[in-house]
Amino acid sequence: MNRTAWTAMAVLLLAPAWALAQRTSVSGDFPIYDNGGKPDFTVDPKRFVSQMEIVDRLFETGDCELEEGTVGGTGYRRLLRFDTVIINAGQDLSVGDPTDPANPYHDNFFFAACHGHYHNEGFSDYKLLKLDGSLAAPGHKQAFCLEDNLRYANDAKRQFVSCSFQGVSSGYGDWYYKQLSGQWIDITGLPEGDYIVRVTVNAIGLFDEGENRYPDTVEARVHVPDPRKKVTLDDTPLLQEK
Numbered sequence: 001m002n003r004t005a006w007t008a009m010a011v012l013l014l015a016p017a018w019a020l021a022q023r024t025s026v027s028g029d030f031p032i033y034d035n036g037g038k039p040d041f042t043v044d045p046k047r048f049v050s051q052m053e054i055v056d057r058l059f060e061t062g063d064c065e066l067e068e069g070t071v072g073g074t075g076y077r078r079l080l081r082f083d084t085v086i087i088n089a090g091q092d093l094s095v096g097d098p099t100d101p102a103n104p105y106h107d108n109f110f111f112a113a114c115h116g117h118y119h120n121e122g123f124s125d126y127k128l129l130k131l132d133g134s135l136a137a138p139g140h141k142q143a144f145c146l147e148d149n150l151r152y153a154n155d156a157k158r159q160f161v162s163c164s165f166q167g168v169s170s171g172y173g174d175w176y177y178k179q180l181s182g183q184w185i186d187i188t189g190l191p192e193g194d195y196i197v198r199v200t201v202n203a204i205g206l207f208d209e210g211e212n213r214y215p216d217t218v219e220a221r222v223h224v225p226d227p228r229k230k231v232t233l234d235d236t237p238l239l240q241e242k
């Protein structure tokens with residue numbers, strides 16, 4: 001299902017200022033095409049790389065992240081976090097009301113108590129690999145609430161604006177920003193070295209992407225510092241709204 005993996009090679013911790021300030025402008029790389037009425041998802045490779053960072057964060061018993069399995073334990077955890085924007089460069093995908101039993105995707109939704117809304121189970125998959133391709137950190141499947149957040153095509157029409165009626169319009173992107181709960185890979189204790197971050201969307205193949213011209217997988221190379229080295233401590237509130 002994943003065609004060529006999109007490899008954005010970059011040393012992320014040395015991302016230049018222009019990369020951080022850059023407005024997302026990848027629409028030209030993924031022009032909308034006639035995909036027989038089906039969506040075609042891909043990940044914005046520029047935002048993925050430009051927003052990537054490593055932070056430490058404290059987790060305590062009872063935190064949602066332990067319940068959801070996005071961190072491996074309590075205490076200070078080291079997180080490699082990033083933005084995932086799923087661009088739909090095919091036609092509109094209407095997923096609809098997750099609570100409607102007649103919805104064909106009904107069984108793939110579950111109610112996320114910490115978030116207070118329904119998530120699409122297993123939509124995306126986050127992994128950290130060693131350079132030889134073997135698994136370095138297990139990562140997790142990140143649950144999504146699909147909606148229109150960022151416009152990629154000038155004439156795109158925004159239709160899906162809440163988790164209670166989900167979908168991604170043609171030319172829109174569904175944005176999971178790094179301040180969101182779970183929008184990371186737990187790399188606590190990982191030895192210093194170079195690794196590959198891999199994000200796959202539509203990971204379980206729930207949605208038919210037709211011709212699937214654009215890759216469902218994005219990769220970037222990252223340098224992980226010595227675990228004893230200090231990184232930014234992030235104690236801002238985690239966002240659960242998406």
Ligand SMILES: [Zn+2]
Nearest residue numbers: 115240241242
């Ligand atoms: Zn949520």
